[in-house]
Amino acid sequence: MRIAVAGATGNIGSLTVAGLERGGHDVVRISRSAGVDLSTGEGLDAALAGVEAVVDAVNVPSADRAETVGLFSGMTRNLLDAEARAGVRHHVLLSIVGIADIEGNVHYAGKREQERLVTEGPVPWTIVPATQFHDFAEMVAGWTEQDGVATIAPLLVQPIAPQDVADILAEIVVGEPRGRYADIAGPETQDLVDLARRTHQARGRDVRLVPTWSGVFGPEMAGNALLPGENARIAPTTFDEWLAKSV
Numbered sequence: 001m002r003i004a005v006a007g008a009t010g011n012i013g014s015l016t017v018a019g020l021e022r023g024g025h026d027v028v029r030i031s032r033s034a035g036v037d038l039s040t041g042e043g044l045d046a047a048l049a050g051v052e053a054v055v056d057a058v059n060v061p062s063a064d065r066a067e068t069v070g071l072f073s074g075m076t077r078n079l080l081d082a083e084a085r086a087g088v089r090h091h092v093l094l095s096i097v098g099i100a101d102i103e104g105n106v107h108y109a110g111k112r113e114q115e116r117l118v119t120e121g122p123v124p125w126t127i128v129p130a131t132q133f134h135d136f137a138e139m140v141a142g143w144t145e146q147d148g149v150a151t152i153a154p155l156l157v158q159p160i161a162p163q164d165v166a167d168i169l170a171e172i173v174v175g176e177p178r179g180r181y182a183d184i185a186g187p188e189t190q191d192l193v194d195l196a197r198r199t200h201q202a203r204g205r206d207v208r209l210v211p212t213w214s215g216v217f218g219p220e221m222a223g224n225a226l227l228p229g230e231n232a233r234i235a236p237t238t239f240d241e242w243l244a245k246s247v
Contacts, residue, residue, distance in 0.1 A: 003173055004028040004051045004088075006038060006079060007058035011133070012094060015166030016055055023170065030054075030079075038075035044082035053090040053173045054083055056118075062216075065106040072110035076117045084122040091123040092173045094165070097131045097183045098226050104218050124177035128169060131185040131228055134159045134242040137195035140217075141209060151210045153217035154193050157226050160186040161242045164235035183228035186235055195239065202247045 003020055007013035008029035020027045028047050030036045036043035038058060048054070056079060060071040083091060095115055099108040118125045136159060141150040168184055193211050200207045213219050 001053065001174055002026040002028065002051050004030050004048055004054045006030040006054060006056045006075075009033055010057060010059055011135075011162055012165050012169070013055075013057040015163055016057060016169050019166050019170040020173075023174075025174070038078055039071070041078040041082065044078060045085060048082050048086035048088060051083075051086055051088055054079070054088055054092065054123075055169050055173050056091065056093045057169070060110065062107040062110075065109055068106045068110040069113050072114045073117065076114045080117065080121040080123055088123055090173060090175075090177050091118060091121070091125045092169060093118050093125065093127045094169060095127050095129045097129045097185065097228050099129075102220055102225060104220055105216065126172055126178040126181055128172060128181045129183050130160055130165050131183070131226065132157050132159050133162050133165070134186070134195075134237075134239050135162070135199075135246070137192050138199040138203075140192065141196040141200070141207060144215065145207060148206060149208045149210060150196070151212045151215055152193055152196055153213055153215060153221065154191060154211040155217060155221060155226055156189060156223065157192055157195070158185040158189045158228055159195065159239060160184060160235050161237035164237050168233070168235070181233075183232040184235060185228035185232050187238055189227065190239060198239075199243060202243050 003025050005013050005017050008017050009031045017027050030047055036047045062068050096111055099111050102108050115127055141152050144151045193209055196209055
């Protein structure tokens with residue numbers, strides 16, 4: 001099966017490409033390094049020739065709300081329009097658990113617009129909402145780390161291994177469109193501050209973590225806001241298993 005992966009050089013995209021190729025599929029990489037620019041549409045028609053299904057694992061850097069929403073919107077529109085011209089029969093979007101109920105996060109605003117365009121668009125679709133990835137805590141702490149000190153929100157999360165996300169996307173894209181798929185999550189609920197501490201410890205780094213709600217994650221994300229809903233699909237890899245392999 002000929003399948004395109006948008007965001008093919010990113011964390012999840014590259015793993016999805018590898019999984020699909022192991023399964024014997026003909027994979028088209030959609031990325032600027034491959035000569036395809038989603039923001040302008042350049043190279044899209046040629047890349048999607050003969051493609052039956054697409055995985056959209058694109059991410060964008062968060063700026064202000066209007067810019068972030070505009071980036072997601074423009075790329076998604078270009079991709080969906082090109083898919084319609086090419087006769088693509090299945091668009092699979094990787095999204096995030098809980099974004100419908102959280103207004104203050106600009107990245108989530110962009111993802112909501114992306115979901116809206118997909119659900120109202122011309123190509124049959126599946127949206128796969130995932131919880132945060134196992135490397136999320138280390139990444140968030142890295143945003144603010146200075147002189148061995150980092151602020152981090154005390155979020156309750158149920159993180160999932162990137163490889164498990166990619167495996168699920170590769171499984172879903174070869175099937176029929178499913179509409180909104182069940183939330184996908186890892187097997188354990190965790191505290192983000194503790195995850196960052198354990199990750200730094202495993203990597204031999206001494207970082208003092210200061211829990212706070214003053215950053216990009218506000219109190220509206222406290223409690224169960226980021227946890228998967230009922231009937232979630234639980235992936236097998238625990239945080240400790242992922243950390244042991246990643247060190």
